[in-house]
């Protein structure tokens with residue numbers, strides 16, 4: 001049971017449920033953190049399945065909730081939506097606000113091992129321990145029915161956290177994930193600062209390298225959507241690496257490639273309904 005004090009910043013009626021924004025003093029991060037939840041109407045009657053959404057570079061806890069159009073479908077299936085912020089804020093690390101793809105807004109959903117980042121940049125523990133406990137104890141989330149998805153940096157986060165915490169997450173999907181961060185410029189920049197120069201340590205947070213070492217970790221399959229007009233596709237996202245790793249691991253993967261779609265939330269909102277249905281089915285919400 002979480003003993004944390006949650007400060008409710010705002011709440012909004014939405015599809016007969018409630019959109020809420022919270023702030024709390026995070027014991028894991030050591031700084032105030034914000035997150036958002038959507039409570040479907042079914043949450044008034046008891047615990048409901050939960051879907052975490054991890055957003056991408058530059059995003060906040062608000063981006064997904066205002067841009068993805070997910071609440072309509074979450075209300076239909078009775079899923080609680082949870083969106084954390086994308087990094088600590090105000091950690092005081094040198095250079096954390098210099099670049100849009102590094103530091104603030106770019107926590108990469110890992111626990112940093114290198115000083116000074118290791119003091120506050122602990123997003124993996126924050127999500128899998130502290131926030132998970134909050135949404136399943138202080139809020140009406142069913143702890144045994146939790147899925148995870150995300151976009152870009154958050155797609156990487158979803159694929160990695162699901163593999164590293166298989167007892168927590170029953171279902172996983174991603175939109176345009178960074179499929180092999182240890183082999184792309186965004187990931188190399190972040191990992192070398194947060195995890196150090198030893199590339200062997202990077203494999204712990206690389207969805208494709210983790211999958212290569214697995215054996216069908218998600219028998220119910222993984223869903224990935226990717227736009228073919230995505231400007232980041234070839235240099236940063238590299239979905240072919242995850243496809244190859246899943247084939248090697250005999251992991252069922254549904255990779256859907258969409259002509260004309262770019263990297264943004266117009267793409268995400270187009271296919272959001274399918275991801276909510278995918279998770280709802282695997283979490284027993286339908």
Ligand SMILES: N[C@@H](CCC(=O)N[C@@H](CSC=O)C(=O)NCC(=O)O)C(=O)O
Pocket residue numbers: 055056057058059063067100151152153154263264265
């Ligand atoms: N430099 C730009 C672009 C940043 C950007 O495209 N961010 C993506 C995620 S990229 C990988 O993690 C995003 O989701 N942006 C939010 C949005 O509303 O589209 C910038 O600074 O905006």
